[in-house]
Amino acid sequence: MKAFLLTLLCALCLPNPASAKAQRVNRCTNAQGQTVFTDRSCDALGATARMPAHAPTVGNTGIYRAGCARRLSELTGQIRDAVSLQDVNRLSSIYLWNDVSNATARHIIGRLESVVQRPLVDIAPVYPASDESAVAAPAAASVPGGDGQPLAEVTPRRPRPVGLRLEQTLGSTATPARTVFGLRRQYGCFWITL
Numbered sequence: 109m110k111a112f113l114l115t116l117l118c119a120l121c122l123p124n125p126a127s128a129k130a131q132r133v134n135r136c137t138n139a140q141g142q143t144v145f146t147d148r149s150c151d152a153l154g155a156t157a158r159m160p161a162h163a164p165t166v167g168n169t170g171i172y173r174a175g176c177a178r179r180l181s182e183l184t185g186q187i188r189d190a191v192s193l194q195d196v197n198r199l200s201s202i203y204l205w206n207d208v209s210n211a212t213a214r215h216i217i218g219r220l221e222s223v224v225q226r227p228l229v230d231i232a233p234v235y236p237a238s239d240e241s242a243v244a245a246p247a248a249a250s251v252p253g254g255d256g257q258p259l260a261e262v263t264p265r266r267p268r269p270v271g272l273r274l275e276q277t278l279g280s281t282a283t284p285a286r287t288v289f290g291l292r293r294q295y296g297c298f299w300i301t302l
Contacts, residue, residue: 133277135230145229147282176297177202183298184231184272187289191228191274196221204292204299216302223287226276234271234288272300 136150136157137143150157177183183202190199199220208216274287289300 132227133229133282135275176295176299178297180233180269180291180298183291183300187231187272187274187300188228191224191226191276194224196224199224202298202300204294204301206294219287219302223274223276226278226285228274228276229284230275232273232275233269234273235267236270237267 132147134146134148134150134157135143136146136153136155138153138155144153144155146153177186186202187199190196190202196217200217203216203220205213269291271291272289274289276285276287277283278285289302292299292301
């Protein structure tokens with residue numbers, strides 16, 4: 109009886125595992141437009157959240173999906189939802205599975221499972237140009253008229269993204285983790301690939 113009471117007393121002294129909270133890293137943008145990473149809320153710093161909470165659209169909730177992602181913003185919303193719900197099936201539903209063998213599919217599902225298990229910090233587009241400064245601030249060119257005076261300024265088009273970069277953290281630590289999904293447009297929809 110003494111051993112049981114001693115064991116019970118020791119068990120009561122241990123910290124409650126439910127009270128141990130995983131540290132969340134928030135990506136915020138301050139008034140000067142700078143990115144700030146913090147474990148506090150963005151509002152506490154007077155900043156805004158980089159990734160606002162995604163509100164599901166009507167008809168695109170629950171098990172039934174109303175359709176595929178026809179816009180890149182819809183695709184990023186579906187990725188955000190899958191990671192926040194830790195639902196590998198939801199993430200795999202937006203993966204392009206064409207010409208994938210069974211062995212490769214098992215490997216891909218394992219990688220997708222590890223993605224949904226990590227807290228999400230940001231989703232950013234990946235562009236094909238290696239020089240990011242040329243993508244961020246394209247130079248404007250003027251189109252000359254018949255008298256040599258410029259008719260209008262033409263800004264070069266920004267290249268289309270070729271992928272999505274997920275910035276995450278590893279478990280309860282603030283160690284950054286990065287996953288890059290390729291983007292494919294097929295059947296009039298956006299899909300991810302690894």
